[in-house]
Amino acid sequence: MTWTEAECVEYLESERGAYAWVMQHHGGLTAAEAEEAAMERYPYDPEDASNRGLIFHDTSWHWAMLAIHGQDYVVEHPELIHPSPGYEALLKRQDGGDAP
Secondary structure (H helix, E strand, O other): OOOOHHHHHHHHHHHHHHHHHHHHHOOOOOHHHHHHHHHHHOOOOOOOOOOOOHHHHOOHHHHHHHHHHOOOHHHHOHHHOOOOHHHHHHHHHHOOOOOO
């Protein structure tokens, strides 16, 4: 699937928002710290970047859990393998209510 530039930027911004939400609500960061962390985790890659969009192979929930709890979070915190209801509600709102 080939995305337009606008679609790519829109998705990047939604993932940043979701990551920041997790970092604030589950990681204890302030809103400003969470937004800064999201910008660092999800930088803008130019259209011709060879790795553009590679970060999207996993969800913002997963990347945030790695940042908060480390590589072994799935073993040490198996309850966090699945996103929280709050995160799922956020995604649904971001998607206009049409998220599965």
